[in-house]
Amino acid sequence: MENKEINIADEHSALLSLAGRIYDLDKRVYDEIGSNLGRVFDGDRDRMIDEIMNLFRDKKQSHELRSDLALISNMARSIKNKHIHKEVMTEYDQIIKAIDKADLQSDTIEVIDKYIAGLNTLVMKKRFLEGQHLIICISRSYGSGGDDIGFNVSDKLEIDYYDAEIFKTVLKRMEAEKDGVKDIKQMKAGAVKKAAKNPGLARDEKFSLREKISKINRYHGLPISDALFFNQSEILCDMARKQDFVVMGRCADVILTNNCIPHISIFITAPMEQRVRRIMEMNHVDKKTAIRQIKEVDRAHASYYRYYTGRRWGKAGNYDLSVNSASYGIKGSADFILSVLKANGIEKM
Amino acid sequence: MENKEINIADEHSALLSLAGRIYDLDKRVYDEIGSNLGRVFDGDRDRMIDEIMNLFRDKKQSHELRSDLALISNMARSIKNKHIHKEVMTEYDQIIKAIDKADLQSDTIEVIDKYIAGLNTLVMKKRFLEGQHLIICISRSYGSGGDDIGFNVSDKLEIDYYDAEIFKTVLKRMEAEKDGVKDIKQMKAGAVKKAAKNPGLARDEKFSLREKISKINRYHGLPISDALFFNQSEILCDMARKQDFVVMGRCADVILTNNCIPHISIFITAPMEQRVRRIMEMNHVDKKTAIRQIKEVDRAHASYYRYYTGRRWGKAGNYDLSVNSASYGIKGSADFILSVLKANGIEKM
Numbered sequence: 001m002e003n004k005e006i007n008i009a010d011e012h013s014a015l016l017s018l019a020g021r022i023y024d025l026d027k028r029v030y031d032e033i034g035s036n037l038g039r040v041f042d043g044d045r046d047r048m049i050d051e052i053m054n055l056f057r058d059k060k061q062s063h064e065l066r067s068d069l070a071l072i073s074n075m076a077r078s079i080k081n082k083h084i085h086k087e088v089m090t091e092y093d094q095i096i097k098a099i100d101k102a103d104l105q106s107d108t109i110e111v112i113d114k115y116i117a118g119l120n121t122l123v124m125k126k127r128f129l130e131g132q133h134l135i136i137c138i139s140r141s142y143g144s145g146g147d148d149i150g151f152n153v154s155d156k157l158e159i160d161y162y163d164a165e166i167f168k169t170v171l172k173r174m175e176a177e178k179d180g181v182k183d184i185k186q187m188k189a190g191a192v193k194k195a196a197k198n199p200g201l202a203r204d205e206k207f208s209l210r211e212k213i214s215k216i217n218r219y220h221g222l223p224i225s226d227a228l229f230f231n232q233s234e235i236l237c238d239m240a241r242k243q244d245f246v247v248m249g250r251c252a253d254v255i256l257t258n259n260c261i262p263h264i265s266i267f268i269t270a271p272m273e274q275r276v277r278r279i280m281e282m283n284h285v286d287k288k289t290a291i292r293q294i295k296e297v298d299r300a301h302a303s304y305y306r307y308y309t310g311r312r313w314g315k316a317g318n319y320d321l322s323v324n325s326a327s328y329g330i331k332g333s334a335d336f337i338l339s340v341l342k343a344n345g346i347e348k349m
Numbered sequence: 350m351e352n353k354e355i356n357i358a359d360e361h362s363a364l365l366s367l368a369g370r371i372y373d374l375d376k377r378v379y380d381e382i383g384s385n386l387g388r389v390f391d392g393d394r395d396r397m398i399d400e401i402m403n404l405f406r407d408k409k410q411s412h413e414l415r416s417d418l419a420l421i422s423n424m425a426r427s428i429k430n431k432h433i434h435k436e437v438m439t440e441y442d443q444i445i446k447a448i449d450k451a452d453l454q455s456d457t458i459e460v461i462d463k464y465i466a467g468l469n470t471l472v473m474k475k476r477f478l479e480g481q482h483l484i485i486c487i488s489r490s491y492g493s494g495g496d497d498i499g500f501n502v503s504d505k506l507e508i509d510y511y512d513a514e515i516f517k518t519v520l521k522r523m524e525a526e527k528d529g530v531k532d533i534k535q536m537k538a539g540a541v542k543k544a545a546k547n548p549g550l551a552r553d554e555k556f557s558l559r560e561k562i563s564k565i566n567r568y569h570g571l572p573i574s575d576a577l578f579f580n581q582s583e584i585l586c587d588m589a590r591k592q593d594f595v596v597m598g599r600c601a602d603v604i605l606t607n608n609c610i611p612h613i614s615i616f617i618t619a620p621m622e623q624r625v626r627r628i629m630e631m632n633h634v635d636k637k638t639a640i641r642q643i644k645e646v647d648r649a650h651a652s653y654y655r656y657y658t659g660r661r662w663g664k665a666g667n668y669d670l671s672v673n674s675a676s677y678g679i680k681g682s683a684d685f686i687l688s689v690l691k692a693n694g695i696e697k698m
Contacts (some may be wrong), residue, residue: 040518060632066500067514074509074594089507096504107497111619111627112678118674122685141666148456151415155445156439160423165416168387245423270460271666278460283409291383314665317490317620327469329461336471336693343692344685 011102018098019052020045022069023047025091028075032084040068050137069096099343119257120320121264122344134244135255135263139305141314142297143275143282143290145330146268147248149323152334156248157341162239163248167232174231229308237261249301254309266337267319270326272298356625360451367447368401371418374440379423383431387617388669413457418445459501468606469669470613471693483508483593483695484612486602488654490663491646492624492631492639495617496597498672501683503595511588512597516581523580578657586610598650602668603658615686616668619675 012247030039041048055065073092089256099105117123121134136153140146147163152250233255239245240261253265270278272294279290298314305313316322321340325333341347372390379388390397404414422441428434448454464473470483485502489495496512503510582604588594589610602614621643628639647663654662665671670689675683690696 045511060463063496063512064514066496066510067512067518070500070503070510070512071515071518074511074515077507077509105497106631107494107501107679109494109627109630110678111492111494111674112681113620113623113675116676117678117681123677124682143460144666145456145458145460147412147415148454149420154419158426160426161419162423163412163416163419164415166420166423166572167421169416229631267665267671269664269666271462274460274462278458281458282455307374315618316663316665316671317493317618317673317675319671320673320676322616322665322668322673324666324669324671325460326666327465327669328472329459329466330456332461332466332472339692343688 001275010057015053015056015102016049018102019049021091021095021098021345022052022072023048025076025088025095029072029079029088032079032081032088056102056104059104059106059109063103064098066105069099077223102271116257120264121262121346122340123261124322131241132262133242134242135172135240135252135256135261136246137265138246138248138255138265138268139246139253139266139313139319140268141270141275142294142301143279144268144325145269145278145333146325148330149268149325149333149337150246150248152331156338157244157246160243160245161248162245162250164250167235167250170235171228171231190216203253230272251305251308254305254311264321264341265319267314267316267322268325268333269314269322270324274326364402364405364451365398367444367451368398368405370420370440370444370447371401372397373443374425374437375421378421378428378437381428381430381437382424388419404635405451405453408453408455408458411453414448415454418448465606468609468611470611470695471669471689473611480590481611482589482591484589484601484605484610485595486605486612486614487595487617488602488615488650488662488668489597489617490619490624491643491650492628493617493619493674494627494682495674497679498617498674498682498686499595499597501680502686505683505687506593506595509588509592509594510597511594511599513599516584516599519584520577520580600654600657603654603660613670613690614668616663616665616671617674617682618663618671619673623675 023045026039026041030042041051052065055068069092073089076085076088076092079088100108134157136150138150138153139147140150150163150173151161180246229251232250234249235250236247236255240256240259240263253263256263272291275294276287276290279285279293280287283290283293285293302313305311311318323333323336328336351372372394375388375390379391401414404410404417418441422438425434425437425441429436448527449457483506485499487495487499487502489499499512500510578600581599585596585599585601585604586608587604589608589612603611605612615691621640624643625636625639628634628642632639632642651662654660660667672682672685677685
């Protein structure tokens, strides 16, 4: 009991001394700068130390303490005399360290999601040690060039690239293997021909009722879209245990998180204006059509993501990193992502 | 005229030869892998080359061409024989280069905003050459720890840190200088005492009608909030011409863009769940109150940003980079940002 009281008294006197040092530093900087406006804690020493102690007490107010300190250091940095400048900045650094140590700042209240951070390849200490692979999940808004950037990243890292088309082909192959079909392209061509007869329907929906029923049966009673999702999820997790790759979309970030598989999740987007310009050129359409196409594709992505993950697509809080491709260009964005990987110890294997 | 025809004919035959190489590479990989399912262009050579030529013709379809190529290279990478593996991958790389050169991929249609990219310090070639400074604009959602991260970044780079509090103090000093007031803290204390008499009003609005009118007059007829914004903008641009700094919020990214001043813009956020947890701990409030506080502060930021910039706050397409602090933690996010800067040649001066 007595020990605890002594500790509290010790702590209080340590804080008092720290508050005094802050007051003195401010005064010293003020004396050096010479401006009659350049003082943060201008007043009676004891009263000002009381004020600083008040700022120490509540982390809710800690941003005010930080602003006051930043103001002092901003001014301190402008001291011309090199010797005094160094002395003052050294004292400032020591005060900041003491504040850190005394747990007086809100930055000791963490925002980290330990589970998410534990799967973030960029910050993992022991990555790739236990048979883990480099997996980069890229989501992107339509027209942002995300596909091109993702492909470029995989190409530079010399690792596999997977997108919806490739997943479809892989799944078709697996199906075909079951059914003994040998020529994928013939099968694909057949599907396209069939689709051409029902031009009003999207490609995946162009099946007769009989075909639809047989599809549902084949996928254990699941609607074909759900079956496709769960098949893809299974393939994705299988692959992630065996090899490095870049995967575009497919809710891969959430699937891997749910399966406790480390990865990097990146969202690539650009302002609407730039995406519209790009889609106009790429799809040879007018502005109105480009806007409609972008909204349609983005909405489909968002609702797919929401349906299978319950999360909001495209919110920066759902990815490790979000990149604005209009700030870098297509190759520039790929280079930027590669530079981020490299800076965090991830290079071509 | 004849020359042009020859060029077109040359180009066509170059593309035909490239299509042939893709067909042959696919066949070779297929022959090596041995699977009867491992072939992308399975069929008569001429018919398949026609198909590849069709993919060449339209950039809208270029993602399909890329998926096909990625599928071939994904399989090629799994070839066990090192000699053949190398040969096949070299041919693949050459094909990719030829496709790049022939402008067949959509990644040659740029998404870049040349003006924005030209002001993005991370990608600028000639930064800091003509008296330009390192300016990092950080926007953040409430509870994400963005303030702590920003302060940490400025502290590590040993550059100034500016937030709303500091701007207010600087502006008050400038005002006080005009009015001959010497003790900022006394002035501040006076304002707080006055505010305490009208607890129903926000601090900035606690002025009598007479005071309000005098404020409007002082700021050339502008409402005080607008005057504050324009004063801040002016100070910001002045500072940016003289020194390196980190600035929190203040629409600094857009102000600097509009004034053609290079900078780096970063948005820091985290999932709602983590922010709520943090605010509960920091402000000693229950979950419901924390959610309300976060929504209120974010909404105020968003409407301030919208009012002065016409842009949507917090959209990843409005910043060079967006970071999810829950993926890294507070110190981790600062370290991550520093690593990104370092990777792009920006270090402690």
